[in-house]
Amino acid sequence: MRTRVKICGITRLEDALAAIEAGADALGFVFYPPSPRYVDPAVAEAIIAQLPPFVTTVALFVDDSPEQVNAILGQTGIDLLQFHGDESPAYCQQFNRPYFKAVRMSPDIDVIAECKRFASARGLLLDAYRPGVPGGTGEAFNWDRIPSDLELPLILAGGLDQNNVAKAISQVKPYAVDVSGGVEMAKGRKDCSKIISFMNEVACAN
Numbered sequence: 001m002r003t004r005v006k007i008c009g010i011t012r013l014e015d016a017l018a019a020i021e022a023g024a025d026a027l028g029f030v031f032y033p034p035s036p037r038y039v040d041p042a043v044a045e046a047i048i049a050q051l052p053p054f055v056t057t058v059a060l061f062v063d064d065s066p067e068q069v070n071a072i073l074g075q076t077g078i079d080l081l082q083f084h085g086d087e088s089p090a091y092c093q094q095f096n097r098p099y100f101k102a103v104r105m106s107p108d109i110d111v112i113a114e115c116k117r118f119a120s121a122r123g124l125l126l127d128a129y130r131p132g133v134p135g136g137t138g139e140a141f142n143w144d145r146i147p148s149d150l151e152l153p154l155i156l157a158g159g160l161d162q163n164n165v166a167k168a169i170s171q172v173k174p175y176a177v178d179v180s181g182g183v184e185m186a187k188g189r190k191d192c193s194k195i196i197s198f199m200n201e202v203a204c205a206n
């Protein structure tokens, strides 16, 4: 099966359209105010309203209140939820949308146990671990630590870019890859040529 691609941290319409033109399957919008990639919900709403059909939109939250999540879902009509904090399974499944859960690869994490805990998720995203930072670090982790027998579709994230994504796909064989910093010119601003190179590497690895 072809590896799906999510490009995260979209804050501008031109970046969204460039990602779609290059073949991305999903676009991520960061609704975590401390992030340099935070996008105002009204801006996300305007971008999403101008997207062509058959592109999945993803809202990224970090330990936000259910009221705020529901408000943003209502405003933007986003398709899928990405929870990147310490949310519980009960919290994640209370919304009227499918979700996937990000798990950061701390030294003591049990990925198989996390898969079982988040059985209601559509997938498990694995990201690098840096203490005190919920994600978007631009750092990769040791892919040898990923168990081969996961019960959920695996979304591989963390420090992916045009130079390592083909190796990541051939070694890990994830359902999808998720990239943010690796296709940027500056935080929150995507680089069209990096997106194209990234997508070409994914295509070659498939």
Ligand SMILES: O=C(O)c1ccccc1N[C@@H]1O[C@H](COP(=O)(O)O)[C@@H](O)[C@H]1O
Residues within 6 Å of the ligand: 008, 009, 028, 030, 032, 035, 036, 037, 038, 060, 062, 084, 125, 127, 134, 135, 136, 137, 138, 139, 157, 158, 159, 160, 178, 179, 180, 181, 182
């Ligand atoms: O992008 C952010 O600023 C961010 C903030 C808080 C949580 C997650 C965030 N991004 C996600 O982190 C991973 C890895 O990003 P990168 O490619 O290493 O830059 C990815 O899933 C982003 O969606």
